[in-house]
Amino acid sequence: MRLLANLNTYYRLLLLIIGTSTLFFLLYLFLYFYTLKQEKEVYIAASTEYTKEVGSIFQLNSKTHLASIVDVTFWDELVTFVQTRNNTWYKDYIEGEFSTYEVDYIGVFDLERKKISSTSSPKFRTTDFIPKAAFEQLHQTKLIRFYKRVPEGMIEIFGATIHPSDDPKKNKYQPSGYFFMARLMDKGFIENLEKISSSAISLVPKDYVTSNARNSINVNLNLKDWAGKTIAKIHFERAFNLNFDNTKKILGIIIIATIFNLLIYLYYYRRWSTNH
Structure with missing residues (x-):
């Protein structure tokens, strides 16, 4: 002082x-x-919430197809078709209802992995694209979902074993055959998912690294093959204006x-x- x-x-x-x-x-x-x-x-809180939201939306987007293939594969008439190979029945009840499944491919196979009948949309021309090892895995798990790259692009594949109607849990009898569905992850698929998620979406390589831009939040979901190996990613991006x-x-x-x-x-x- x-x-x-x-x-x-x-x-x-x-x-x-x-x-x-x-x-x-x-x-x-x-x-x-x-x-x-x-x-x-x-930003971290918004990113965490967005990751959960995207994961739920992506799973929900496949839930209808999983439910459809589960329902159709414990069906006595489908078991009979695998045995009799009645092409008329297939055309009436499977091919005739093809549009309701909202997929680009349906195939029915016997236990020897030989195709009995199949139906494809006009934009899907690839045949014999299901790996043999996927049949072996399906035989054990009874239900399978995986991704594969074909000439038309990336596809999502659903598979289920065929059982009688009194075996809805598929644990009483051995499978009678295999039922596969596949859908292209094309422009229509992406646009529909963009609308549902309010995001910009693209398919990117498996080694894709998200930028650290603060004006957007991003999520990458791995697309895995039947063996669980990542073959690509689907990238979600949404504007983040709260800065x-x-x-x-x-x-x-x-x-x-x-x-x-x-x-x-x-x-x-x-x-x-x-x-x-």
């Missing part, structure tokens, strides 16, 4: 200017880093104005002190 008492008015004013400016800079730094912390926490850029700009303007004012104070302080 004695030291301050010995200072003249101009030095006291200088200390006051420096002291208040220092406090303001510290406050600015606190607000700036607090803003960065909040921005990061909000703190405007707040940081305002803080930047304030700090620039403060520095400018400090320079003015120091300039006039020197002039006043020189004149006196």
